[in-house]
Amino acid sequence: MDTKPEFKPGNFLYAGKASALETVGLANPRDWSPTDDDWKLPADWKGIVREGMAERLQRFRSFKLFMDICVRCGACADKCHFFIGSGDPKNMPVLRAELIRSIYRGEMKTAGKILGKLAGGRKLTEDVIKEWFYYFYQCTECRRCSVFCPYGIDTAEITIIAREILNLLGTNIDWIASPVANCFMTGNHLGLKPHTFKENIEYLVDDIEEYAGVRIEPTFNRKGAEILFVTPSGDVFAEPGIYTLMGYLMLFEHIGLDYTWSTYASEGGNFGFFTSHEMMKRLNAKMYAESKRLGVKWILGGECGHMWRVVHQYMDTLNGPADWLEQPVSPLTGTRFENAASTKMVHITEFTADLIKNNKLKLDPSQNDHIIPTFHDSCNTSRGMGMLEEPRYVLNNVCNNFVDMAPQVIRENTFCCGSGSGLNAGEYLEMRFRGGLPRANAVKRVHEDHGVNMLSCVCAIDRAVFPALMDYWVPGVGVCGVSELVANALVMEGQGEREYNLRGEENPSYKPPAEDEASAEAGEEGEE
Amino acid sequence: MKLKTLLAKHKSALISRWVDAIVETYPSETAKFLKSKKDQFSNPVGHTIVAETKNLFDQVLEGVDREKVTPFLDRIIRIRAIQEFTPSQAISFVFSLKYIIREVVGPEIDTEDLDQELVDLEATLDFMALVAFDIYMSCREQVYDIRAKEVQQNAFLLLKRANLLVEKPGPKPEDS
Ligand code: SF4
Numbered sequence: 192m193d194t195k196p197e198f199k200p201g202n203f204l205y206a207g208k209a210s211a212l213e214t215v216g217l218a219n220p221r222d223w224s225p226t227d228d229d230w231k232l233p234a235d236w237k238g239i240v241r242e243g244m245a246e247r248l249q250r251f252r253s254f255k256l257f258m259d260i261c262v263r264c265g266a267c268a269d270k271c272h273f274f275i276g277s278g279d280p281k282n283m284p285v286l287r288a289e290l291i292r293s294i295y296r297g298e299m300k301t302a303g304k305i306l307g308k309l310a311g312g313r314k315l316t317e318d319v320i321k322e323w324f325y326y327f328y329q330c331t332e333c334r335r336c337s338v339f340c341p342y343g344i345d346t347a348e349i350t351i352i353a354r355e356i357l358n359l360l361g362t363n364i365d366w367i368a369s370p371v372a373n374c375f376m377t378g379n380h381l382g383l384k385p386h387t388f389k390e391n392i393e394y395l396v397d398d399i400e401e402y403a404g405v406r407i408e409p410t411f412n413r414k415g416a417e418i419l420f421v422t423p424s425g426d427v428f429a430e431p432g433i434y435t436l437m438g439y440l441m442l443f444e445h446i447g448l449d450y451t452w453s454t455y456a457s458e459g460g461n462f463g464f465f466t467s468h469e470m471m472k473r474l475n476a477k478m479y480a481e482s483k484r485l486g487v488k489w490i491l492g493g494e495c496g497h498m499w500r501v502v503h504q505y506m507d508t509l510n511g512p513a514d515w516l517e518q519p520v521s522p523l524t525g526t527r528f529e530n531a532a533s534t535k536m537v538h539i540t541e542f543t544a545d546l547i548k549n550n551k552l553k554l555d556p557s558q559n560d561h562i563i564p565t566f567h568d569s570c571n572t573s574r575g576m577g578m579l580e581e582p583r584y585v586l587n588n589v590c591n592n593f594v595d596m597a598p599q600v601i602r603e604n605t606f607c608c609g610s611g612s613g614l615n616a617g618e619y620l621e622m623r624f625r626g627g628l629p630r631a632n633a634v635k636r637v638h639e640d641h642g643v644n645m646l647s648c649v650c651a652i653d654r655a656v657f658p659a660l661m662d663y664w665v666p667g668v669g670v671c672g673v674s675e676l677v678a679n680a681l682v683m684e685g686q687g688e689r690e691y692n693l694r695g696e697e698n699p700s701y702k703p704p705a706e707d708e709a710s711a712e713a714g715e716e717g718e719e
Numbered sequence: 720m721k722l723k724t725l726l727a728k729h730k731s732a733l734i735s736r737w738v739d740a741i742v743e744t745y746p747s748e749t750a751k752f753l754k755s756k757k758d759q760f761s762n763p764v765g766h767t768i769v770a771e772t773k774n775l776f777d778q779v780l781e782g783v784d785r786e787k788v789t790p791f792l793d794r795i796i797r798i799r800a801i802q803e804f805t806p807s808q809a810i811s812f813v814f815s816l817k818y819i820i821r822e823v824v825g826p827e828i829d830t831e832d833l834d835q836e837l838v839d840l841e842a843t844l845d846f847m848a849l850v851a852f853d854i855y856m857s858c859r860e861q862v863y864d865i866r867a868k869e870v871q872q873n874a875f876l877l878l879k880r881a882n883l884l885v886e887k888p889g890p891k892p893e894d895s
């Protein structure tokens with residue numbers, strides 16, 4: 192526990208920029224870097240940490256329990272992707288938790304205060320803060336360890352609190368702080384202004400017309416629409432997320448959905464979740480606020496991971512009850528989404544699965560015949576909200592070649608992408624390759640054994656980080672959202688020849704119109 | 720040739736010592752895990768080390784061919800290239816085999832008078848280490864290339880709309 196981490200390029204994240212911290216009123220904005228000797232902590236930083244811990248031990252019963260009840264059985268020790276991929280023992284969940292538990296014992300518990308190390312306690316020093324920064328940003332809050340803990344100890348929750356305390360000192364990272372500030376000011380992570388957001392979607396509408404031959408006219412900020420659609424903004428500008436977004440547009444057109452986009456609630460993701468409970472609440476509030484302003488009945492959400500963890504586990508408590516909304520009912524199938532009774536928000540994959548189940552989509556899965564997809568369960572949609580069957584049901588209906596990975600690495604046992612919880616920064620690529628190794632290793636198996644050439648997912652961070660991970664570990668495997676595969680298979684009314692896919696690439700599964708065959712058959716019939 | 724027969728005879732002891740040497744480059748708690756857990760999904764690093772040292776050892780017996788040895792080396796080095804190792808630590812495991820051979824079959828080499836064969840074999844291992852270094856470098860270069868590519872992908876549509884990207888293949892204007 193006493194060796195100091197060494198901050199080297201590739202193994203640490205850049206510090207949160209002062210301007211971003213100021214924008215949202217976070218503590219101790221300053222210029223600093225983890226490689227500096229002096230982290231410029233606030234003068235009374237020890238008092239802040241002690242008080243911060245004491246307050247949270249009171250407020251969160253889970254945190255108090257998790258500090259007290261671990262019996263060090265070690266069942267969680269080898270379950271963390273960061274331990275498996277980095278080989279660093281402090282990435283064992285039990286030792287990660289011990290980084291803060293030892294301070295809890297040494298600073299907050301009488302026995303530990305007196306006996307110190309004998310009682311497993313230690314004192315707060317600046318090196319402890321550095322170590323926290325190093326290791327609590329090597330936990331993606333994925334909850335895999337909790338699945339194996341006989342006591343249900345969830346190290347993700349410990350990390351959440353640890354990061355909250357780090358934030359009280361201004362020891363946070365830019366890849367989280369800047370998106371938070373942007374999201375607060377303009378509604379989305381990159382800070383796209385409303386007109387840019389709208390123009391990007393219109394650009395994709397043009398691409399759909401070019402490649403699929405259908406013209407779609409989405410609406411923005413339209414009052415009185417039945418449904419508000421919110422998706423992570425990565426789908427609006429990043430590759431391959433944009434193709435997933437084209438998929439949403441085509442699906443909604445196909446079923447004639449009465450919905451609208453919002454250029455204000457233009458981000459489903461919520462990096463506030465990786466900052467503090469308060470910040471999560473502030474950023475989450477806009478979805479409900481916008482649904483009220485526009486007077487919609489309910490909210491449909493795009494393919495995202497942590498957005499859904501926030502919606503599913505926190506939104507109603509944080510910003511509800513949203514009693515101006517109705518319990519979601521699919522206008523096409525009449526299905527009442529009981530699971531969304533409190534949040535009033537439905538996941539696009541649940542919605543699509545229900546459409547397919549009720550035969551509301553005209554599908555030609557052979558359009559995806561050149562694709563052999565597997566599916567990555569995002570930690571948040573699987574362990575965070577229990578959505579396990581729906582994506583597989585959709586995939587099996589829009590593709591003919593779906594292959595699942597090994598049972599020990601899917602569904603609630605899924606391995607994290609290694610870049611979740613705001614760790615998907617470019618400067619952290621090596622660390623992300625360590626964290627993503629177990630997932631990539633499982634993909635490699637199905638790639639080699641079954642020719643899998645596409646890793647599908649329902650999470651925008653996955654879509655953003657997997658291309659790099661696959662390039663390094665399993666070249667030859669592409670990445671896509673499930674809705675892109677849905678759109679490939681959709682038979683749209685009045686569509687053109689689907690010679691090109693939504694990426695503008697030639698579609699190897701395209702079959703030229705059966706004119707010759709048809710006329711030949713007609714000829715034969717004539718002869719008979 | 721006699722040396723290789725000798726090595727073949729002690730194959731499993733040599734490989735197991737070699738695996739130990741690689742695994743021991745990790746902290747002790749990790750080394751224990753890497754060796755004990757057999758499942759390829761729960762312990763991909765340990766699994767790779769065990770599988771590839773076997774393959775590499777066979778290569779050493781066959782006489783190292785760059786093309787043949789590359790995939791086996793790559794699987795181990797690709798991992799070490801992104802872990803907390805310096806370049807020399809990442810590839811030093813190739814040299815460990817030299818010492819292991821001397822330890823395990825040293826006395827027999829002396830009695831059988833196989834010194835010249837040993838010198839030749841060590842030259843083969845030196846060559847394998849050079850190949851290992853090339854692989855390490857290409858992994859590192861790949862990390863930098865991928866990082867640059869990811870920056871573009873992360874803002875793909877904004878760059879495309881600003882005409883800052885090379886167009887991807889698609890229907891040419893005359894087609895549409
Ligand atoms: S929550 Fe995930 S990343 Fe964090 S310690 Fe547990 S398994 Fe590791």
Ligand code: SF4
Binds near residue numbers: 262264284285344
């Ligand atoms: S599995 Fe649970 S009780 Fe056992 S060491 Fe891990 S956190 Fe502690």
